[in-house]
Amino acid sequence: MIHSNEDTIYAPATIPGTGAITLIRVSGKDAFRIADQIVVCRKGNIAEAEGNTVKFGTVFQEDGQPLDEVLVSVYRAPHSYTGEDSVEISCHASSYICSQMMSLLSDAGGRAAGPGEFTERAFVNGKMDLAEAEAVADLISSQNEASHRVAFNQLKGGFSKELATMRGELLEITSLMELELDFSEEEVEFADRKRLGELLDKVLSRIDDLADSFRLGNAIRNGVPVVIVGATNTGKSTLLNALLGDDRAIVSDIAGTTRDTVEETLNLDGMLFRFIDTAGIRETSESIEKIGIERTFRKISEAEIVLGLLDLSKSEGEISEEASMIAGKVDFRRQELVFLLNKEDVLGSNKNVTVANNIVSLIENKYNDVKSVLMISAKTGEGLDELKGLLSSSRKGFLGGNDAVLVTNIRHYEALRRTSEALCRVKDGLAKGIPTDLVSQDLREALYHLGTIVGEVTTDEVLGNIFSHFCIGK
Numbered sequence: 001m002i003h004s005n006e007d008t009i010y011a012p013a014t015i016p017g018t019g020a021i022t023l024i025r026v027s028g029k030d031a032f033r034i035a036d037q038i039v040v041c042r043k044g045n046i047a048e049a050e051g052n053t054v055k056f057g058t059v060f061q062e063d064g065q066p067l068d069e070v071l072v073s074v075y076r077a078p079h080s081y082t083g084e085d086s087v088e089i090s091c092h093a094s095s096y097i098c099s100q101m102m103s104l105l106s107d108a109g110g111r112a113a114g115p116g117e118f119t120e121r122a123f124v125n126g127k128m129d130l131a132e133a134e135a136v137a138d139l140i141s142s143q144n145e146a147s148h149r150v151a152f153n154q155l156k157g158g159f160s161k162e163l164a165t166m167r168g169e170l171l172e173i174t175s176l177m178e179l180e181l182d183f184s185e186e187e188v189e190f191a192d193r194k195r196l197g198e199l200l201d202k203v204l205s206r207i208d209d210l211a212d213s214f215r216l217g218n219a220i221r222n223g224v225p226v227v228i229v230g231a232t233n234t235g236k237s238t239l240l241n242a243l244l245g246d247d248r249a250i251v252s253d254i255a256g257t258t259r260d261t262v263e264e265t266l267n268l269d270g271m272l273f274r275f276i277d278t279a280g281i282r283e284t285s286e287s288i289e290k291i292g293i294e295r296t297f298r299k300i301s302e303a304e305i306v307l308g309l310l311d312l313s314k315s316e317g318e319i320s321e322e323a324s325m326i327a328g329k330v331d332f333r334r335q336e337l338v339f340l341l342n343k344e345d346v347l348g349s350n351k352n353v354t355v356a357n358n359i360v361s362l363i364e365n366k367y368n369d370v371k372s373v374l375m376i377s378a379k380t381g382e383g384l385d386e387l388k389g390l391l392s393s394s395r396k397g398f399l400g401g402n403d404a405v406l407v408t409n410i411r412h413y414e415a416l417r418r419t420s421e422a423l424c425r426v427k428d429g430l431a432k433g434i435p436t437d438l439v440s441q442d443l444r445e446a447l448y449h450l451g452t453i454v455g456e457v458t459t460d461e462v463l464g465n466i467f468s469h470f471c472i473g474k
């Protein structure tokens, strides 16, 4: 435990000075006594109030002057967020009132809460497991439909239920192995080897699926990485700015303007995308530009979607050469490539559409794996709605059913990976006929790593790390 649970803690749960009301939380064994000390209720005191009721009262300052009229929600242990006796005081959202309230609460014997301390208590008191507690922080920071849905599902225990099922299966494997140990001396043929193998495969495949879902889960949380690449001056930075509706990246007609990568997120139809503008690819002897281009290659390999920008003001030959250079950098097994023929506006009023159409069919014929070819003008905005629609629809199916369990947290991902590694050793050991007692060691390790996700086994360091990232008051 990082903080003492003996203290009664308090903190504003809303931002004082904004909105109409500030909500101040108080939780701990003295919550009612402290509340009674600073709030004078019209009828009866807080300590005698029933749980889940609201009382009206007045707060007085030290000099006896009234500070505010407040409402106090009363929650009795264990029926509260933290599992302890708690009150929530709603006062007017003046920062002056809030700071006075803080000093009155301190004088009455409370202690200012640290970040996440209310949720930490909820975890310690068994109101939620660690994965659910982490989902609280995700829910608070969720800013779009997709990340909200994943966080809410985790908060409701979808992920935890899944882990509990697997834990049950691992325990069954353990008991099957112990059975074998008990009878080994009498050389009893082990009857349930098949069942053991089946269970092991089942758990392993589910764990690997969950670990694999991290790629998507992470994309939902941090944005699907979309990299914008192409030769210099094709209009990559212009495109980024046009998508964002903001002058984020420097645009110029000097080739090699963008040296470093520029990243910004954008919400498209409920899904977050992370657009990455990169240094244009060309042969160069300039050392900083070279570093920038190496970065471009790295960003391509990290992306899920590659937007390959081609410049319609160039010749067919040049465009085709640049297209094959870009296509050569894409791993089609795990990445999508969309070619964008930019500067459609330069085709002019008589639109040399034939050239453009030739290029489109050339690309479509040459690269079967290319997802789409769109003609756009980053400058005029032509075709950008189509591009946005294409991107958001490509990830719509990702959300799957409402209860899809996705791993969004790197801590969970790493624990799943370790569980999987330990289980692979169990499987290997059994196949090679390694004595069961040695194999059980790995099985215990698998159970340990699985247990760290929900906090069945944990350390102060892990807890400190998790809760310090929460806001104060949660």
Ligand SMILES: Nc1nc2c(ncn2[C@@H]2O[C@H](COP(=O)(O)OP(=O)(O)OP(=O)(O)O)[C@@H](O)[C@H]2O)c(=O)[nH]1
Residues within 6 Å of the ligand: 230, 231, 232, 233, 234, 235, 236, 237, 238, 239, 250, 251, 252, 253, 254, 255, 256, 257, 258, 259, 278, 279, 280, 281, 342, 343, 344, 345, 346, 376, 377, 378, 379, 380
């Ligand atoms: N006519 C026209 N010009 C464009 C379009 N998009 C970009 N440009 C121009 O092309 C030039 C290069 O644009 P940038 O956005 O800086 O190109 P870039 O690909 O980021 O270039 P580097 O950072 O040097 O690799 C600028 O003069 C832009 O105004 C377009 O759709 N039509």
Ligand SMILES: [Mg+2]
Residues within 6 Å of the ligand: 236, 237, 238, 249, 250, 251, 257, 258, 277, 278, 280
């Ligand atoms: Mg640029």
